[in-house]
Amino acid sequence: MLEARLEQADLLKKIVDAIKDLVQDCNFDCNDSGVALQAMDNSHVALVSMMLKAESFSPYRCDRNVALGLNLTSLTKVLRAAGNEDILTIKAEDAPDVLNLVFESSESDRLSEYDLKLMDIDQEHLGIPDTEYAATISMPSTEFRRICVDLMALSESVSIEASKDGVKFSCAGDIGNGAVTLRPHSNVEKPELDVEIELTEPVSLTFSLKYLVNFCKAAGLSKSVKLCLSNEVPLLVEYQLAGSSYLRFYLAPKIGDEE
Numbered sequence: 001m002l003e004a005r006l007e008q009a010d011l012l013k014k015i016v017d018a019i020k021d022l023v024q025d026c027n028f029d030c031n032d033s034g035v036a037l038q039a040m041d042n043s044h045v046a047l048v049s050m051m052l053k054a055e056s057f058s059p060y061r062c063d064r065n066v067a068l069g070l071n072l073t074s075l076t077k078v079l080r081a082a083g084n085e086d087i088l089t090i091k092a093e094d095a096p097d098v099l100n101l102v103f104e105s106s107e108s109d110r111l112s113e114y115d116l117k118l119m120d121i122d123q124e125h126l127g128i129p130d131t132e133y134a135a136t137i138s139m140p141s142t143e144f145r146r147i148c149v150d151l152m153a154l155s156e157s158v159s160i161e162a163s164k165d166g167v168k169f170s171c172a173g174d175i176g177n178g179a180v181t182l183r184p185h186s187n188v189e190k191p192e193l194d195v196e197i198e199l200t201e202p203v204s205l206t207f208s209l210k211y212l213v214n215f216c217k218a219a220g221l222s223k224s225v226k227l228c229l230s231n232e233v234p235l236l237v238e239y240q241l242a243g244s245s246y247l248r249f250y251l252a253p254k255i256g257d258e259e
Contacts, residue, residue: 018218135162
């Protein structure tokens with residue numbers, strides 16, 4: 001038996017909105033430590049990894065490990081019925097063929113209940129290696145989104161260069177070139193505007209802007225975003241959620257002639 005209650009349905013709505021254009025069908029793997037999701041996009045360029053720890057829910061009960069195979073477009077349609085402030089409870093039996101979702105309005109006595117058919121999804125689980133990154137950049141998530149969207153007007157790819165002086169996002173396209181440089185700074189009154197750079201060696205990598213703009217759909221989940229880079233390994237884009245929960249995206253760098 002699985003029963004998990006979220007104080008605000010908004011959290012799950014935003015997570016699903018952020019990943020549904022990358023991944024169509026995926027398993028939500030539930031165990032006693034929480035609800036996890038890991039899936040690759042169709043082109044195997046990007047990977048999504050999410051963990052909602054048990055403490056994100058109140059209460060949380062999962063008697064045995066269960067994989068909930070869901071089509072994210074269908075899940076989005078059902079979640080639209082929930083108000084952002086609604087309390088969301090998800091339930092599933094031990095060998096479920098449906099996921100039960102209950103939305104309770106916190107302001108009225110309205111109770112909505114939906115059953116969503118589950119799918120049998122055969123999904124390989126990829127071990128994500130622990131990587132010591134050469135550069136870790138923390139910055140406002142809205143700033144990252146703005147940079148990616150602005151540069152995408154010029155080009156399909158962006159070069160991210162991290163050095164002790166700052167981080168530079170640059171692109172070159174048919175209609176012109178663009179570059180945005182952020183230097184490390186701290187804002188005492190608004191720490192969410194801080195830009196922090198931890199660096200062991202300079203890094204310069206090129207990535208597809210289409211994917212980065214897609215990752216930026218998660219900006220509403222966290223005020224800051226963390227970018228972790230090392231030469232020749234995928235970029236990690238991490239949004240920290242409440243507690244130690246997270247939503248992470250991994251993106252393979254572009255190599256040589258792919259520009």
